[in-house]
Amino acid sequence: MRTFVFLFVSVLLLNSCKNKKEETPKEEPKIEYASFGKEIIDDDAIASTSMLSHFKEMNVGDSINSKMIAKVNDVCQAKGCWMTLDLGNGEEAMVKFKDYGFFVPKDIAGKQVIVNGKAFVIEVPVDELRHYAEDAGKSIEEIAAITEPKKTFSFEADGVLIAQ
Known part of the structure; x- marks a missing residue:
């Protein structure tokens, strides 16, 4: 009986080895981007979470040149x-x-973008914060609730790539 079990298991193992297909590494699909502003390329961009660390180390008025990849939360709905x-x-x-x-x-x-330009930290006054809230389509109550200036992580982009 042991011999039969041994032969049976051996045959199963040999068959499973024969049927196993050779796996070839798959190439990651190339992301296509729409370009806006200055023409930039999609390499060397740092992750947004890494950029957050840089922003937190900066004081109001500091700036650095950077290229960052991130997800869009909101866009001006006026233009x-x-x-x-x-x-x-x-x-x-x-x-x-x-x-x-x-x-x-x-x-x-919700789309992924790559932005190239200058990262900096500023303090945004109440009237400007309210203007942005209005552009974003916020309610009158939400706009009125803005009563304090805000330290803001900012970016002036000279080029943007939007994943398609």
Whole structure:
């Protein structure tokens, strides 16, 4: 009986080895991007969570040149003249476009983007915060509730790539 079990198991193992297909490494699909502003490439961008660490080390008025990859949280619904990006941990960066030279589509919330430009920290006054809330389509009550200036992680993008 032991011999029969041994032969049976051996045959099963040999068959499973024969039927196992050779696995070839799969290439990651190339992400296609729509480009806005200055032409940039999609390499060397740091993750938004890493950018959050840099922002937290900065003081109001500090700035650094950077390229970041992040998910879009919100976009100006008036004309696409700004967007907010998710930095993780409930934090976000306000992105405006260099010299007001280009805009992004208004329907890109949730999409992945790569932004190139200058990251900096500012204190945004109440009237400007209310203006952004209005552009984002917030209610009158939400806008009125803005009563304090806010230290803001900001980004002036000279080029943007939007994943398609």
